Amino acid sequence: MEKYRYSAGFKLSFLVIAGLMIISLLGACQKDSASKAQESGESRPVISIMAPLHFPHPPIPELIAEIEKQTQTKLELNWVPDGIYTDKMNTALTTNSLKKATYVKYTDYMLMKNSIRSGAFWDIGPYLDAYPNLKQLNKGILGQAAVDGNIYGLYTERPSSRQGIIIREDWLNNLKLAKPTNLDELYQVLKAFTYGDPDRNGKEDTIGLTDRNDLVFGAFKTISSYFGTPNNWGIAAGKLAPEFETQAYVDTMNYMKKLYDEKLINSDFAVTSKDVQRDKIIRGTAGAYIGSMQDVQRLSDEVQLANPQAKLTLVNHIEGPKGFQIWSIPNYSALYLFSKKAIRTEVELKQMLQFFDRTMDKDIANLMKYGLEGRHYTTIGDKVQLTEETSKLRVNEVNALYALMIADLNNPQVKQLAESESLLQLADRLSTDNEKYAIKDPTLGLESKTYDERGVELYKIISDATYNYMLGKLDQAGFQREIERWKRSGGEQIIAEYNEAYGKK
Numbered sequence: 001m002e003k004y005r006y007s008a009g010f011k012l013s014f015l016v017i018a019g020l021m022i023i024s025l026l027g028a029c030q031k032d033s034a035s036k037a038q039e040s041g042e043s044r045p046v047i048s049i050m051a052p053l054h055f056p057h058p059p060i061p062e063l064i065a066e067i068e069k070q071t072q073t074k075l076e077l078n079w080v081p082d083g084i085y086t087d088k089m090n091t092a093l094t095t096n097s098l099k100k101a102t103y104v105k106y107t108d109y110m111l112m113k114n115s116i117r118s119g120a121f122w123d124i125g126p127y128l129d130a131y132p133n134l135k136q137l138n139k140g141i142l143g144q145a146a147v148d149g150n151i152y153g154l155y156t157e158r159p160s161s162r163q164g165i166i167i168r169e170d171w172l173n174n175l176k177l178a179k180p181t182n183l184d185e186l187y188q189v190l191k192a193f194t195y196g197d198p199d200r201n202g203k204e205d206t207i208g209l210t211d212r213n214d215l216v217f218g219a220f221k222t223i224s225s226y227f228g229t230p231n232n233w234g235i236a237a238g239k240l241a242p243e244f245e246t247q248a249y250v251d252t253m254n255y256m257k258k259l260y261d262e263k264l265i266n267s268d269f270a271v272t273s274k275d276v277q278r279d280k281i282i283r284g285t286a287g288a289y290i291g292s293m294q295d296v297q298r299l300s301d302e303v304q305l306a307n308p309q310a311k312l313t314l315v316n317h318i319e320g321p322k323g324f325q326i327w328s329i330p331n332y333s334a335l336y337l338f339s340k341k342a343i344r345t346e347v348e349l350k351q352m353l354q355f356f357d358r359t360m361d362k363d364i365a366n367l368m369k370y371g372l373e374g375r376h377y378t379t380i381g382d383k384v385q386l387t388e389e390t391s392k393l394r395v396n397e398v399n400a401l402y403a404l405m406i407a408d409l410n411n412p413q414v415k416q417l418a419e420s421e422s423l424l425q426l427a428d429r430l431s432t433d434n435e436k437y438a439i440k441d442p443t444l445g446l447e448s449k450t451y452d453e454r455g456v457e458l459y460k461i462i463s464d465a466t467y468n469y470m471l472g473k474l475d476q477a478g479f480q481r482e483i484e485r486w487k488r489s490g491g492e493q494i495i496a497e498y499n500e501a502y503g504k505k
Helices: 002-040 061-072 082-094 111-119 123-129 139-144 167-175 185-197 219-227 246-259 276-283 293-308 346-359 361-368 389-397 399-404 420-435 449-470 474-504
Strands: 046-053 074-081 101-105 153-157 161-169 209-210 233-238 239-242 286-292 312-315 333-338 378-380 383-385 418-420
Touching: 046 082, 046 333, 046 346, 046 389, 046 399, 061 346, 061 361, 082 101, 082 276, 111 233, 111 449, 123 167, 123 346, 139 378, 153 361, 153 383, 161 167, 161 185, 161 219, 161 293, 161 420, 167 312, 185 219, 185 246, 209 276, 209 312, 219 286, 219 449, 239 474, 246 449, 276 286, 276 293, 286 293, 293 312, 293 389, 333 346, 346 361, 361 399, 389 399, 449 474
Parallel strands: 046 074, 046 101, 209 286, 383 418
Antiparallel strands: 101 333, 153 333, 161 286, 161 312, 233 239, 378 383
């Protein structure tokens, strides 16, 4: 009997101790799970961003993980190919499916003011002074992008004009041609690139210029600048008038029509995407590309993969009837807007602003711009050295992150280059040179409610008419009829509203 009682007591004690051990182990497991959850980012604020992908690949996971680690956030990055970005963004806007932060190109932002005024986005102006980097943002640039005096976006900073010509230098050398310096020489070069067998393969299989279905960032607006066309709006007799009413705009259409008629440009340019446009120069089908000179290094890398003997260079000064001039944008190329649909509370908004503020700090800013030290770049003292050997690596692994950088040109935390790659250095120097000749849009900062409400639909009348003229489907009288249709459909009101605002300036 005693033996039984002892045995029962022992069993009871054992069960109690075992139970306590299980509870202790469960608690330890829970703590470990919580710790792992924190490490994996489950308890961190989610930073969701929609941004354009200008490069073949998004950034490598190691870079994203490092940014998450340093910023203590969980990143959800929606990379959309640049060629379809505007359409995808507009779809997300109309279906209320925007991310918390959305990259909005300058040209799209001008047409989004109705959405902004309707309360689709947060007014971030009152919050900026609470953040050490955001409070240092350039007040002038913030003012350029303000709507009714309110600040809605964090700006990506860019030179005001990066436009120029990326051209096959080896083709010029093969044909014993110098870089073009005026519009006639440019035409002669494009003709020789088409009919002069510039690649020396004995076949007539090349064209002069590759272009795409974009009247702004494609070739048209840059060539239009060379002809002396004003930047969107000009001033005649003290009054604002749209650019397409000028003779210079018609001269540009005639020049492009000549390239089309003589087959010096891809015949499908009116419907060609940016990717297809780029592919023509990469594969050696075309010899010139007119657009952002900053694209030259990536294009060069890809051209040389296809043909190691190929060599690209840059031209920015093309003289026209009025000398050299070039169109410009304000000192921001895009803005990050913050959706009220995706960001429900002030706490979430502050988390987003905190993230962007943190990206301007030295460690994150240089990670985004240059990648991982030792893999993507090296340092000499406190300066960054980029090498040709790592340039392809950066294109495929790092460069897409540049779209996430705000106010980087004047951010003192971004390390300077000790020695730039030659083509990048040339692009930067020529972009700086463009500043001296840049034509500004005189309506910048002026308001036209009709333009904000109907600008997209009205612009289509003019863009369609411009393409149809260049393709030979409209004559000058027909083009003028389309201008009159634009005016009747609301254009006259836009002219009146801009002139009223200009008079009060």
